[in-house]
Amino acid sequence: MADYYTTIEAFRKSLEKSTEFRPRTGVILGSGLSKIADSLSGTAIDYSQIQGMPRPTVEGHRGFLKISRDYALLAGRFHYYEGHAIQDVVKPVLLLKALGVERLIVTNAAGGINPDFEPGQIVLIRDHINLMGANPLVGPNNGDLGPRFPDMSDAYSRALRKRISARLEYPLKEGVYAGLSGPCYETPAEIRMLEKIGADMVGMSTVPEVIMANYLGMGTVGFSCITNMAAGILDQPLNHQEVIDTAARVETHFRGIVETVMELLASE
Ligand SMILES: O=P(O)(O)O[C@@H]1C[C@H](O)[C@@H](CO)O1
């Protein structure tokens, strides 16, 4: 495994110069969702000012940290398909760990497989299926950071999900997220396979981050914004612009949910 301890320490040192905030809650914002960070108060720190932080290359991932007393929001993640090593894909989680974050909210844009879902809907992630062909924990383990064989049976905290559903005015549907490497969208045959193995939605991120967060002992919850129906479900081609446009259309609604969850976690 990469020397994650050294990476976390380097982030800690780098951030010492730019912020005194040490929030307990971290949020990673998915494709087209970074406007949520603009609308919340706090100090903005560009990734270029954080030593060792890569730059996002995908439209809709801008690359800055917004930090306040209660939360750290990361507007911009790194995807395996961008050519980043899997050890770099998880750097947003290592950065949050360096700040002392204990609870993580991950968000993403995803294609809906479950026919009960529709574009624009926000789904609470119940579990994931790792089909990325990579795992950030491969390599020698530093037992001071986490266990060799992390338990993933409650990767998306059941207790937190229960509290979130109780707090929101209406219940969110839950679903299983299949994480593939991308960058091409899936074929209709792949989507039929994913449906058969129990996936409700599909995307190209989140899974490595959630593995790392669980390994580091962070309680984690995740939300998918269904930006499109997955390949072959509707008779229409897929494109990233649709993903960005749908995320933008529901941004206010999604922000309300994320803010409610942030308040819930901050009040505990
Ligand atoms: O970062 P997320 O998972 O939200 O982005 C999704 C997956 C690809 O990066 C992109 C495909 O449109 O959106």
Ligand code: HPA
């Ligand atoms: O349909 C999709 N497939 C994979 N990733 C995605 N991200 C948004 N939509 C999709």
